[in-house]
Amino acid sequence: MRTLDPTVLAPDGRVRVEPTGAGALDGLDVVVKDLLDVAGRVTAAGNPTLAAGPPATAHAEAVRRVLAAGATVVGKVATDELAMGMFGVNSHFGTPPNPAAPDRVPGGSSSGSASAVAAGAADLGLGTDTGGSIRVPAGFCGLVGLRPTHGRTPLVGVRPMAPGFDCVGVLARTVDVARRGASVLLDDWAPGATRPVSTVVLLTDLAARADDEVAALARGAANRWAAWLGLRVEEEPLLLDGLPEQLVGTFWPLMSRQLWQSNGAWERDEQPVLGAGIAERIRAAADVADSAVTEAETARAALVERLRGLLDRGAVAVLPTSVGSAPRRNLPHEALMAYRDRNLPQVVPASLTGAPQLSLPAGQVDGAPAGVSLLGLPGDDELLLDLAAGLAASGQGPA
Secondary structure: OOOOOHHHEOOOOOOOEOOOOOOOOOOOEEEEEOOEOOOOOOOOOOOHHHHOOOOOOOOOHHHHHHHHOOOEEEEEEOOOHHHOOOOOOEOOOEOOOOOOOOOEOOOOOOHHHHHHHHOOOOOEEEEEEOOOOOHHHHHHHOOEEEEOOOOOOOOOOEOOOOOOOOEEEEEEOOHHHHHHHHHHHOOOOOOOOOOOOOEEEEEHHHHHHOOHHHHHHHHHHHHHHHHHHOOEEEEEOOOOOOOOOHHHHHHHHHHHHHHHHHHHHHHHHHOOOOOOOHHHHHHHHOOOOHHHHHHHHHHHHHHHHHHHHHHOOOEEEEEEOOOOOOOEOOOOHHHHHHHHHHHHHHHHHHHHHOOOEEEEEEEEEOOEEEEEEEEOOOOOHHHHHHHHHHHHHOOOOOO
16 A cells, blocks of 8 residues: 655545545545545645634545546645645645655645655545646646646535636646546546647747746747647747736736635634735735726736637647746745746636646756646647647657
8 A cells, every 4th residue: 555645644634535436547546635625534725723623524526526436535635725825835734745856845736636646655636726736736746737627627625715717637647647537527528529730839928938948848848749749830929919927917816806705704704823924815815906807807808819819720839837847945935936926927827718738747957847738728628638648659748
């Protein structure tokens, strides 16, 4: 029996739940991010006040689905507090290891899922992604990570951060296991019913923001993947006007308004124990003006149209998952926040457009893994996984 590192476990994470059925996940061990309910266990969401609360009375729908498909749940695992983090650092419960780069953070907020899967202690990790929380740890830990099309995976039994952006997704060491997990989790799974693709578009403005070695990995991956798949390569910016940094100004008020709606009353009424900066961030969300939300919705709609215009001609996009490899574990808080601010424009396009993004391990930078992503249109989950499976079959990706 495989053993989970104690630092990976959630506060009430020691649990084993046997399969309730058989199917695509027969024989696989799954870990569950501590935002998803597992019956009989407390969902702490990385917070000590919630950790002292009552246990869940039922499984989250995503957990129910993997058990019904033959998987065994072998633990509930760590998350950044309330899913509000990019690095896996939790001031109450510590930081899980990054097995692929022990001197680096694992990424978050699906930190425990990424750590356990990268260590080989589980085959599949269930995570959530609001603004990069599956994709970033996938890149940092050298894993396959899928943020699905928004709305295609169930959020019943998941503690919300910003439901208009929250997704349940998967982390795995191979495309095959990620695909099997997606086939169980996603509504209306339809393998083979994908749109034709002739072109890979490297998003030049997002590649240019990355460290030079990461940008080179992305360009090399785009050309190599296109050659193996028989596609042509084009290079275009995601944004025709403005800089990618402006996307954060679109995402932040929309996410913050929902963060307040999900957590504001709890923070105000329960006065929970919260780590540095968490209470301040929730309270600041209360001050987002209606005009800022309206303006952001307009900008979001324009981005949706731009992505459709870019890809709805037989194309998928390629971009660096993050601007660099994982930060070192000993970096001060201020340095981590600077990395976060620089990295947000890489991850918010998929969040804002509701589009699926699949991060794939692409190589090493400065002694640590770096990921490159495929980005599609909403509903392209099967397409992205089909393309990745083709790469794996040709030896160009993790099988």
